[in-house]
Amino acid sequence: MFTKQRIIKTVKTVLPKPVIEAIRSRRTPSRNNLVAWDGTSVQSDAEQFRSSRIVADQIDGMLSPFSMAAMDSLLSLQATNPEIYGNIVEFGTYKGRSAAIIAPRVRPSEKFVLVDVADYLQVEKIRAINAGMEFILCRSEEFRSRYPDYKQLRKNCRFIHVDSSHAYRTTFEEIKMCNELLSPGGIAVFDDYTNLNYSQVLPAIYKYIYTANPDLAVFMVTDIKAYVCRKKYLNYYLSFILQGAVPSMAARGIEDAMISRTDWDREYRAIYLRTRSAGETGSYYGEEIYGRFYEGP
Numbered sequence: 001m002f003t004k005q006r007i008i009k010t011v012k013t014v015l016p017k018p019v020i021e022a023i024r025s026r027r028t029p030s031r032n033n034l035v036a037w038d039g040t041s042v043q044s045d046a047e048q049f050r051s052s053r054i055v056a057d058q059i060d061g062m063l064s065p066f067s068m069a070a071m072d073s074l075l076s077l078q079a080t081n082p083e084i085y086g087n088i089v090e091f092g093t094y095k096g097r098s099a100a101i102i103a104p105r106v107r108p109s110e111k112f113v114l115v116d117v118a119d120y121l122q123v124e125k126i127r128a129i130n131a132g133m134e135f136i137l138c139r140s141e142e143f144r145s146r147y148p149d150y151k152q153l154r155k156n157c158r159f160i161h162v163d164s165s166h167a168y169r170t171t172f173e174e175i176k177m178c179n180e181l182l183s184p185g186g187i188a189v190f191d192d193y194t195n196l197n198y199s200q201v202l203p204a205i206y207k208y209i210y211t212a213n214p215d216l217a218v219f220m221v222t223d224i225k226a227y228v229c230r231k232k233y234l235n236y237y238l239s240f241i242l243q244g245a246v247p248s249m250a251a252r253g254i255e256d257a258m259i260s261r262t263d264w265d266r267e268y269r270a271i272y273l274r275t276r277s278a279g280e281t282g283s284y285y286g287e288e289i290y291g292r293f294y295e296g297p
């Protein structure tokens with residue numbers, strides 16, 4: 001037997017079982033790491049979402065019904081957790097379609113800061129939902145120096161929607177700011193992540209995550225967006241995707257949502273949320289082959 005295997009065998013006989021279990025659960029998806037999802041408010045949250053959609057649908061813009069439902073599901077999840085706190089920022093508002101979905105979820109004590117390089121925003125429509133909304137007319141790259149209360153936002157934002165130019169340098173600067181601004185339980189959402197007309201979004205995100213070594217991880221991807229959180233909350237958000245994403249999407253009118261996960265690695269554990277393709281059934285892609293990847297975060 002090789003020395004390494006001999007050492008592992010000896011360690012296994014010496015260490016108590018709970019310690020071995022703990023080590024194992026750090027290397028594979030484990031039920032032990034699953035944070036239980038409380039789905040009791042899913043229907044009432046979805047009801048509120050239907051009202052926001054009516055407003056969003058009246059505003060010209062790019063956000064799809066799928067993304068509206070996915071973003072709102074996560075904003076609702078955050079609302080049920082008193083440990084998740086912070087302000088809300090959007091880079092790239094256009095006329096305010098995505099802002100109309102986010103606005104009703106902003107808590108009274110939180111700032112709602114919208115940033116755009118051009119003056120397209122239908123301010124009155126968003127202020128009718130959130131009177132305290134602040135609109136900052138500048139490039140997102142300049143936000144740090146242009147927004148007077150930037151310091152107050154540091155480590156103090158729970159939701160950041162990035163939907164501006166999608167240029168490589170801009171996205172790199174935006175993810176860098178997300179790392180400065182996100183609170184421990186915060187989420188950053190990057191639009192056009194898988195739109196290869198903007199293929200530079202992918203390298204900008206991953207260069208930052210894997211070379212600047214921030215405390216960030218992609219936890220969910222969709223056909224258009226990447227969802228990023230701090231590593232401390234990775235199990236929390238992955239647990240929600242595994243248990244709550246499909247029912248939350250269904251309650252918001254996306255009845256054919258499913259999840260897909262075909263690998264699990266300490267360096268990458270994201271789950272793909274999408275709609276079923278023709279002929280597909282169930283909620284898990286390739287469950288008979290990849291079933292173990294759906295057991296835990």
Ligand SMILES: C[S@@+](CC[C@H](N)C(=O)[O-])C[C@H]1O[C@@H](n2cnc3c(N)ncnc32)[C@H](O)[C@@H]1O
Nearest residue numbers: 061062092093094097098116117139140164165
């Ligand atoms: C795709 S649209 C945003 C769509 C919007 N989120 C929605 O849901 O309809 C992109 C917006 O980003 C703005 N933009 C472009 N470059 C920017 C930059 N460097 N900083 C901030 N905003 C920028 C554009 O003016 C435009 O309004």
